[in-house]
Amino acid sequence: MLDGIFTGLTTAVMPFNLLMVVMGCFAGTFIGMLPGLGPISAVALMIPITYGLDPASGIILMAGVYYGAVFGGSTSSILINAPGCASTVVTAFDGYPLAQKNQAGKALALAAYSSFTGGTVGAIILLFAAPALASVSLSFQSSDYFALMLLGLTAVAAFSGKGQVIKALIMTVLGLMIATVGTDVTSGTTRFTFGSVDLIDGVSFLLLAMATFALTEVIMTVLKGQHREEEAQVDMSRLGSMKLSREEVKEVAPTIARSSVFGFLIGVLPGAGATIASFLAYGLERNLASAKEKLKFGKGALRGLAAPESANNAASTGSFVPLLTLGIPGSGTTAIMLGALIAYGIQPGPRLFVDNPDVFWSVIISMYFGNLVLLILNLPLIPYISKLLVIPRPILIPLILFFSITGVYLVSFNTFDIQMMVIITVAAIFLKLLEFPMAPMLLGYILGGLMENNLSRALTISDGSFSFLWERPLTLTIASIALLVLVTPLLQRLWQHYRHKPFSSPGAEAAVNEGEG
């Protein structure tokens, strides 16, 4: 293995390959920043370029573009509430409120540090454990995924403020309902398409996120009217503050560390990926927070920003485990990269690091450089990028509308998507005026859809019996943790009531911690 790592290192430090890393990161960051255009579009754009390169350089370039896009995607989430890609939707939950509090610089810097740590931690685990982790990625069956999504849904409380629990639950159910639109894989029938061909493929997650976050936000700004414009306009002098205080670093450091490891592990699973990882990490962090800190989530909590940002970058690194060691793509982006590898005549699989050690190890080693490059590339740019917010509203708002709509259109090339975005935006504005939170809907949509799919698969496999819930230890463990997370706050309240004195038990936190490993 050391031989291989050495070969990889020699390949990775070749000037041309270093150039590929820089180019990939730069292109990825830029494309990722554009609302709606995420890693899939970015990597697909690179395909024609990579044909002329040798395999290691080509894959290094694509990998650079991939994590560059995930890195860059957070920028538009934070600054204009328009997620750059699906895996940075959660970043907007706390990132955008921070930017609104004139802390855009700090938010961007924290996102960059979190992404860097997530990516680097991921690359280190990948380097030492990739072949061993292959078996982990195959240990998950449909019933385990079902339990995992169930655990994820318990995080719904994380997205609701005080007294908002009912509203959050309603929105989660709405998300679950939207997820059922389209073709049901298990039965092969279409549901809630009302005979329209455009709804057969369902509603895309990015479209939903763009409509309910970016579009709704800008239109609300317009609705609030002229007199608030000056207030809303961010004060330039306070943008540049990118520094985190010592206490703040202390606060987020453990978050970044655990979210990186957690995100990586979720990324390794072919059925999950970076978007799921970001949602789960956010939920985990909220569950771990003290009662007082919990209230800060969704209003600009530093931990709420650091968690998904570390997790999504670690997860995109983690997704290279099934790709390289098994030849199984866990996401659309890695599927495109698999196609590129095969086009080079390289078959990823258990023998890849024996047959093509240069490709295998150089890609992994280039990830260290890549993350470093991204940090160096992004940090100095933050003061300039965050000046975006200084653009006068009458110019900025049409720009956001333009980029959000074209971004969604360029993914599907279907004009119906634009109409659907408008309809969803109108509905979202009404819901927002009634103070319904949007985040639980997205959570319900993304986790609920996967939960349903995996449940029906598990049921097909067990011939309609729910026995997998207690027969598979992994499923049982995850489902029990989910139950524990749900029940603990209730028990705590009962306990307090019984004791007639304040009491706070770290039970839930401990339980979730166990789930990490």
Next chain:
Amino acid sequence: MLSAFRFRSHKSVMAAIFATCIAGTPIYASEMENLHLLIPGGAGGGWDNTARGIGEALQKSGLVQTVSYENQSGGGGGKAIAHLIETAAQNQDTLMVNSTPIVIRSLSKVFPQSFRDLTPVAATVGDYGAFVVKKDSPYTSFTQVVEDYRKDPASVKVAGGSARGSMDHLVAAMAFKAAGGDARQVRYVAYDAGGKAMAGLLSGEAQVLSTGFSEALALADAGEIRILAMTGEERNAAAPDVPTLKELGYNATFVNWRGLFGAPGLPEEKKQAFIATLEKMYSTPEWETVRSRNGWSELFRPGDEFNSFLEKQEQEVGELMRELGFLR
């Protein structure tokens, strides 16, 4: 079903030379100026890949001066079909890429149109179905799978990377039906992508995977899986050890084609010009680059041949879907 085809999978140099000989005789000496390729799905998908590969070969070899592309996804391809029909008059230089799902989806009324509403120009490349097990699976031949299936259909879970009632499921149903079983009894486990179905097989939750032959070949090379059988008319040179269903005694063949369609009412001479240009493409080195890069098997089936092939596939698939309860 395939015997009448000129089906060339040239994995060897000899085969390539042979292919060049038979494809290298142009009927019409026509160089085209413009070709517009309509892709009914988004970037990076199978259709996108096929269109851009064919376009690349045509343009780089100089057969067509400029090739342009247009992605239009939605409705499982229905959106693009409707668009091509509506704007037929302006789309004389347009070809739409499509594949076996156009037959399946028009049967199941995903969209109201069928290939009859378009002008089928030619099938270009094809792939077979394959049945695959984990490398440490107790099954060493498809016959054993069938035996277990006959004893207890529920004991054999078949994974596939598409929805119930679409290709992977139909191919599995076709095979077990040919083996004397009830097609309805097939326990099909649907995943939303081929890679996830493969992960399902390797995790041990499904016993057999129904997938594309070329995809299966790549993973068999990596040593994780074994291919028990494929749906071709005869064995494939790329994996001569893999038996066909037919030689195992199960009379079922299936080919997943990818082909090109023109707008409805496309003039006959225009159609012939497209066919001639495509035919020439097969003998160019530029095409060979694209083909080998993607691991495609050529399946050139022009004009009327393509039409009758589509009709036959529609009938076969339709019967099966009726039996499975997807059609009434």
